[in-house]
Amino acid sequence: MMDFEKMANGGLARIKPYQAGKPIEEVKRELGLDDVIKLASNENPFGMSPKAVEAAVAAVKEGNFYPDSNGYYLKQRLHQKFGYDVKRITLGAGSNELINLLFEAFVNKDVNVVLPEYSFCVYSMDATINGAEVRTVPLSDWKVDLNKVLAAIDSKTRIVAFANPSNPIGTAIPSADMKSFLKKVPESTLVVIDEAYNEFNSGDPTCEDSARWLDAHRNLVVSRTFSKAYGLAGLRVGYMLADPQITSLMDRLRAPFNVNAAAQAAAIAALDDDEFIKKTVENNTKERARYMQFFKEQGVKAIDSKANFVAADFAPHDAQKLASELMKRGVIVRPLLGYQLRDILRISIGTPSQNDRFFKETADLLKTL
Ligand SMILES: Cc1ncc(COP(=O)(O)O)c(C=O)c1O
Known part of the structure; x- marks a missing residue:
């Protein structure tokens, strides 16, 4: 039988596929939840700028x-x-x-x-x-x-x-x-x-x-x-x-x-x-500080971030397990197992209310462990 893996160029056969964050709809369907937030793919929590939406819709009409x-x-x-x-x-x-x-x-x-x-x-x-x-x-x-x-x-x-x-x-x-x-x-x-x-x-x-x-x-x-x-x-x-x-x-x-x-x-x-970018960046800076404070209160070591996410070390807890427990509570975050970082979760910074939900669910979860 033909072995296509052997026929592939360079090192293609040696790499694993890119692991993308789970989409909200998939989590809702699989876990029977109706209120799910995704803090896993470093996306903009405010959606698209209304000006960009308008321009994209106009362009679609000329598709x-x-x-x-x-x-x-x-x-x-x-x-x-x-x-x-x-x-x-x-x-x-x-x-x-x-x-x-x-x-x-x-x-x-x-x-x-x-x-x-x-x-x-x-x-x-x-x-x-x-x-x-x-x-x-x-x-x-x-x-x-x-x-x-x-x-x-x-x-x-x-x-x-x-x-x-x-x-x-x-x-x-x-x-x-x-x-x-x-x-x-x-x-x-x-x-x-x-x-x-x-x-x-x-x-x-x-x-x-x-x-x-x-x-x-x-x-x-x-x-x-x-x-x-x-x-x-x-x-x-x-x-x-x-x-x-x-x-x-x-x-x-x-x-x-x-x-x-x-x-x-x-x-x-x-x-x-510019207003949209300003709002996005200001929210991120303010909320990132709230994450750092939350992790400090929980005794979790967070890495000082300059981006729109925070990576935090939950050792001795297994990050993969924490992520699946949080998912059952309707909060999608990203474990970094693919990077061989077993204890680290990466959380994308959301809107203030999304972040409140992460803080509440995580604090509740940590109390049960
Ligand atoms: C460091 C870095 N570079 C590039 C990308 C790719 O982003 P995009 O292809 O959406 O521009 C990402 C996406 O997560 C990223 O984290």
């Missing part, structure tokens, strides 16, 4: 037409708002697609990829699929030690990737440290800074816009998404900023109509809705 293959208006809007050169922008169906394509473009069995421990799982999946060795650099007190990362890089390192702030841990690398790191990395190593959660940290006065460093560092690649602060996770749109030569390669590799018309229209409208 018989292919979308703009080059995303002209979205790129122009990004240029107007942030000053980014359109020649540096690639649009993707979520930043996940762009990360996949970047690895496909540059990674193969003759190179290695350096990643901090507990990096967003997509990077190691992509490295493995494309046949590369993955070098993992241990964290120090849940933070990236850039000196250790530098020591792991050699002439065969094609990509070093960081999520900043990181997922699933939530800590961030300060801009000053990243800038001095960039000066020391060989030009042949692409430095990917994945800023999916950037908006939740950008209020920090020491946090610079890393896209401003692109002129000085041709090997820098910055990826951003509309899925988190902008609330468009379900529409799938993100962008990558890089050297124009890299952008041109990405444009050749991507599918011609990779970002659908509703997603393009919604992203443009979302960029116009």
Whole structure:
């Protein structure tokens, strides 16, 4: 019998599928519940900006037409708002697609990829699929030690990737440290800074816009998404900023109509809705502090987060078990077993009332254990 696993390219047969958070409807159906909240996928708890909804609905009405293959208006809007050169922008169906394509473009069995421990799982999946060795650099007190990362890089390192702030841990690398790191990395190593959660940290006065460093560092690649602060996770749109030569390669590799018309229209409208972003980020900052206080009161060690979630160490309790108990109580959170972190739960920060519900259910549950 034909063994298709053996026929697959690179290391595809060696990776496990990405484990997505359970959708609310599935949990309702399986557990017979009618009031379920999801604090598991770092989504925007306020939904989409009403302006983005309106723009997406209008675009859907023109759904018989292919979308703009080059995303002209979205790129122009990004240029107007942030000053980014359109020649540096690639649009993707979520930043996940762009990360996949970047690895496909540059990674193969003759190179290695350096990643901090507990990096967003997509990077190691992509490295493995494309046949590369993955070098993992241990964290120090849940933070990236850039000196250790530098020591792991050699002439065969094609990509070093960081999520900043990181997922699933939530800590961030300060801009000053990243800038001095960039000066020391060989030009042949692409430095990917994945800023999916950037908006939740950008209020920090020491946090610079890393896209401003692109002129000085041709090997820098910055990826951003509309899925988190902008609330468009379900529409799938993100962008990558890089050297124009890299952008041109990405444009050749991507599918011609990779970002659908509703997603393009919604992203443009979302960029116009500063109020919505402000409300999202302010809620997150305020509620994140409430999580830290709650965990302190419960004697649970929480990792200081700069993102829209908090990872907390519930040892000696098993996080997987806690997550399934909370699910029975209608609260979906994310255990990090897939990252070999048995005791850690990651909770996405919700609205104040969703967070109240998490606090109540968790406190009640811990009393029974
Ligand atoms: C660090 C990080 N990068 C990228 C992504 C992908 O996001 P999207 O494809 O929705 O832009 C995620 C999603 O959770 C993430 O956590």
